[in-house]
Amino acid sequence: MTELKMGNPSMPELKIPKRLTTALVNSLTAGVVPRIGLEQIAVGRKPEVEAILRDLDNITEGGAAFKLITGRYGSGKSFLLQMIRNYAMDREFVVADADLSPERRLVGTKGQGLATYRELMTRLSTRTRPDGGALEPILQKWIAGLQQTTMSNLNMRPDDPALPVEVEKQIFMVAGEMQNLVHGFDFAKVLAAYWNGYKHADDDQKQSALRWLRGEYATKTEAKKELSVGVIIDDDNWYDYFKLWSEFTARIGYKGLLLFIDEAVNLYKITNSVSRQSNYEKLLTMFNDTMQGKAEHLGVFVGGTPQFVEDERRGLYSYEALRSRLVDGRYAASAYANYTGPIIKLAMLSHEEILILLQKLRQIHALHFTYQASLSDEQLVDFMQMAVNRLGAEELLTTREVVRDFMDVLHTLHQNPEVTYERLLGERTAQAKASIQGRTGLTEGDELDDFLAEFEL
Secondary structure, three states, rough: OOOOOOOOOOOOOOOHHHHHHHHHHHHHHOOOOOOOHHHOOOOEEEEHHHHHHHHHHHOOOEEEEEEEEEOOOOHHHHHHHHHHHHHHHHOOOOEEEEEOOOEOOOOOOOOHHHHHHHHHHHHHHHOOOOOOOOHHHHHHHHHHHHHHHHHHHHOOOOOOOOOOHHHHHHHHHHHHHHHOOOOOHHHHHHHHHHHHHHHHHHHHHHHHHHHOOOOOOOHHHHHHHHOOOOOOOOOOOHHHHHHHHHHHHHHOOOOEEEEEOOOOOHOOOOOOHHHHHHHHHHHHHHHHHOOOOOOEEEEEEEEOHHHHHHHHOHHHHOHHHHHHHHHOOOOOOOOOOOOOEEEEEOOOOOHHHHHHHHHHHHHHHHHHHHOOOOHHHHHHHHHHHHHHHHHHHHHHOHHHHHHHHHHHHHHHHHHHOOOOOHHHHHHHHHHHHHHHHHOOOOOHHHHHHHHHHHHHO
16 A cells, blocks of 8 residues: 655645636536646646757747657646646747547548648637637737838838838738748738738638638639639648748747647547558658758647557557657666657656645635635545555556546535535445445455455445
8 A cells, every 4th residue: 555645735825716716626527627727736747847848949949849748548648738838828839739539630531631720720829819719810910010010110100001011011021931831822822812801901801811721711713713822721731831830920929839739549549550551641741840850930749648659550659650760769768757759758646746736626626616625634645545545556546537536525525514524435435335245246244344455445
């Protein structure tokens, strides 16, 4: 049995807006990662976060990064990705995130790659638009900034008839720089079309440009008719346009573009081997572009399970070009952590770190429901000890399971003030005992008591 030590139980008093406590309580109760307020419950992960922040510094200077974040279900992959996403927005990055699924892949015969692009563009976010939908605000901020700079540099008034001409010169200067990149000419033409719609208050033209940038045109004919552009964003080229977006965002004042792609295990689940290998090939392209300097101001962060990476039959290691790039070097050792490589392997939080998390959740729950927290640190240790020894196997324990169970305890105790912690946990033990009797056939007596003692029930 693992012994837990409390350490210093004192914690500073929290002052969190109701909006954040609501998001935290609701999300954690449902077992999902909240999109806001993560800094209030973050524990551990210091070396992993520091490694990714170094990547962000490199991206700011014009570099690129690719990281695979791996860990078991419930180990904190999505939490880490979301926390980095929020931190990056505060540092003036443009970010986009999407979960892969059977309908959203990197490549697909039914437009699944384009569906991923559309999802990422829908969730395009900045510090001022953290919940997505930042595409048009980014363009409007760019144009407004050019107008302000032009008026200041040339001493013009807002109603000066020469102002639009000077602003247009600046817009075409940026667009012209994009034309040297793959698909850059068409990208520049669409930016110019948006500017013309903005200048003439032509909402139809602006919306046509935004539709094109979001990948919503189904045919080249339609795009040619409305925008005089002979190509569209499709399943084959969508990633190339994110490389353009990363260049563009850096040119207009942001630090760069970060893509957060979670649930990559769905690629591992593709049953058709040809389709699965095609997706791995696209992932290889992203890896090579970022690692070899073919992309600038771009970060790609992918979350998946160890099986998705290491399974030599269906995982990334089944694709030799990826395996040779991702496999540990000959001097790597499991006893030593290495956070500079392309894979960050998340271990489970230590028991002490989870205990600190429970202390924070106790405070947040009490703050949200405006009551005085009554659970003692000793009771938290007791709860954690029971969770650690559940089923007698620590490898079955995940942070998500502990948090969901603890939120359930907090809710139950708050809504039933007549019930004590000891009574609630005692009833759970009795229920577990009855369940084990039903499954094992053991009856009351020494055999059952010995069985339960093994698992601290």
